[in-house]
Amino acid sequence: MTPSVLIVGAGPTGLILALILLQNGVSVRIINKEVEHRIGSRGAGIQARTLELYDILGILLGVQKEGEPFKKEGQLDFIAIYNPGETEPVKVVPANWVQAPPDTPHVHGLMIGQDTHERVLREYLQKLGATIELATELHSFEQFPDHVVAHLIKTDAAGQQHEERTEFNWLIGTDGAHSIVRKQLGFTFLGETRTEQNMAVGDIVIEGLDNRRFHMWNVSPNSILLRWNHSSSQLFSYAYTGRADEKTLTREEFIEEFHALTGRHDLTFGEAAWMSSYTPNIRMVDRMRDGRVFIAGDAAHCHSPAGGQGLNSCIQDASNLGWKLALVEKGLAPPTLLDTYGEERLRVIAQMLQLTTKLHDKTWANGTLARSERPSELSMLGVNYAGSSIVLEGEGASRAGSDAYTKVEGGRVLAAYRAPDAPGLVRVGSADAPTTLFAIFCATAHSVLVFGGDAAARTSVADVVARLPKDSAQLVVLLQQGATSGVESEVSAGATVLEDRAWHAYRGYGLDAGELTIVVVRPDGVVGAVVSAAEGVETYFRKIFV
Known part of the structure; x- marks a missing residue:
């Protein structure tokens, strides 16, 4: 039997969407054009509101088991800032840990590498009988009043390609910023690209550094920020600014530039698990649905990493669309309910882009990663759908x-x-x-x-x-x-x-x-x-x- 929903892309957005649909009894097929699951910590910050959604979904404990809270009771500092050549920080940013109140049990968020995060989500999907089809790419699709025809290209272990034509009731593009689904729909993706703010990013093992706090060096016009991943590991994620091009540094090139910028030769570098380059893009669509086809996550919006809102916004897209699509697919709600997906989410995404861009500009002061205050809104506990046509707003x-x-x-x-x-x-x-x-x-x-x-x-x-x-x-x-x-x-x-x-x-x-x-x-x-x-x-x- 052909699944009801085709999900194109197996990042957190697609995985959470599949999980919600399967929990609601809606069959899905999840494809990913990559030959292997991606590595790299990438978007590693899980905000408080996302943890609440995971609690409701029944997957929180599995995610918490593999991750670690941003801040712990008794933790004194969060970020250490150094002068070049010095081993002791010239300044520390306090952790400011607070006790969680009864109505908000997840205050400080969670740190978990995106590759680990995705693995945990895949394990929950496997328990529901779903697997990810790797090396399977959406080539194109055709939309009809009562179904969507997807043209797929599957690559086998020998490198041979095979074409497939399959009908689905719905198609959802969670296929990232270069989304083929968005492009074929012809949706606008307006915004800007900050080519002058290219960064080298990646994960590398560094012995000799405290692995329970961030470390930062600013030597204008360049900066290096190291982010811990877990207290059981010396793997740090780095962001190195001041790159004149989008070339991906080799491990040796990064180490050489690290020594030159920080003046630190007392540290030992181990394996580089993942290395890439990153250019800030600030863009969003003006629609998230066309008939039986939707986009969600990075396919619909991309933004600077400042504030750790990106992955979390993607997951909120999935949680908003999932229950509505399930009701419509089961014949319990009218198709017009699906219009409220974009109605509710676009307003939130527009505000999120304003917030993260403002924070990015402050962070990127004078071309370096200056430390700026993190507003409380970043927990996403205040994200709301005020004014929605399906919300009954009354007294208050x-x-x-x-x-x-x-x-x-x-x-x-x-x-x-x-x-x-x-x-x-x-x-x-x-x-x-x-x-x-x-x-x-x-x-x-x-x-x-x-x-x-x-x-x-x-x-x-x-x-x-x-x-x-x-x-x-x-x-x-x-x-x-x-x-x-x-x-x-x-x-x-x-x-x-x-x-x-x-x-x-x-x-x-x-x-x-x-x-x-x-x-x-x-x-x-x-x-x-x-x-x-x-x-x-x-x-x-x-x-x-x-």
Whole structure:
């Protein structure tokens, strides 16, 4: 049986998209033109919001096992800045570790090399029966009202090429900045290329350096930044500026230039795992969909690495598109739902390009990698879809600004923003250990959270949820501590009834225990609606389902 969706490109965007679709019961085929999986740490910073999405997807523990937090308790400094020839830093940037609050369990992000990251994602896909087809390239495609025809070229072990013509219901290009899918669609990719800011980049083993912090040397017009990868390894990623061309340095050339710039001859260099060149591009499309064909990730936007937003934005593309495409493919939602993918994401990407370009310009002051302050927005916890046509924004929406990266501090939970976590929740009528909201949320269904109200009011909400397509939404009733008597019927009716013993749910969502408030959380962890009656729940879901 031919899979429903062809995903072109097997980087993090394509892998996460495939994972979401497979979890939703949608079959996929993933192809990659490379003969082997790419090596190199590349985009290694996983931001807090991405970790929350991974928590909801059920893959967080596997990623955390292979990575390491940006900052740890007791860590004193984050970046060491040196004068040439000196072994002790002239300045250190403090780590500023903070305790994670209950509603935001992943504050500092995670460091994991992109090659390792992709391997972990492939292992999760294998558990769902999916594999990556290497040496398989999309040559062209044709689009029809009810399907897409893909023309593929497969290269076998002997180097012989074989042509294939296959039909799919949908095609998604996650094939990078040089996307063949975007080019064939004819989408604009406007922006600029900073050729004067070429960099040599790569991964190399360096003995004699602290592998729990960054190291930086600035000698105008050149700079070198070394980024640690893991405390169990002496492998560092480097960015060397001041390159006059895009030539990839050899290991020996890099070492020679390192010695000349830093004056450090006390370090021992080992294997260079990966070496390349990089030229900053700042570009984005004005559309992300044409009929049955989509683009996501670097195929739709590219930007400077400043702030570590690129890979994370790509993953948010996948999480936004995945649940919507699954509903449409299964006939539960109208095709117009897919228009909201670009509607929601383009606004965020435009803001992200402004943020990262501003940070890049500050970082690149006077042609060197000057240290600049990292704004809190880089955690991506404030990324929102305010103004979206499928978000039911009600009371309190005036607090939401037009800034797609603005995090609203305190107060009542808002539609269009991330749904906070809440630990210390105990399932009523069970002996289970306490759980969290992130453990309850899932990528295969909306979560309808019911706070406060009496049994009759909660029953009216349950009736609305019961009329929705099977398994498309889960009802979660959150009760204040001690208010669990007489809820056996709600448990037996299929609702997940939780006692908020630590008060983190009510406090974190800014809600009163006496008032009925329903918070509808989308499969991507975004609040779709905050309403005060069952009718509001019906109004929201009319925006989603057929």
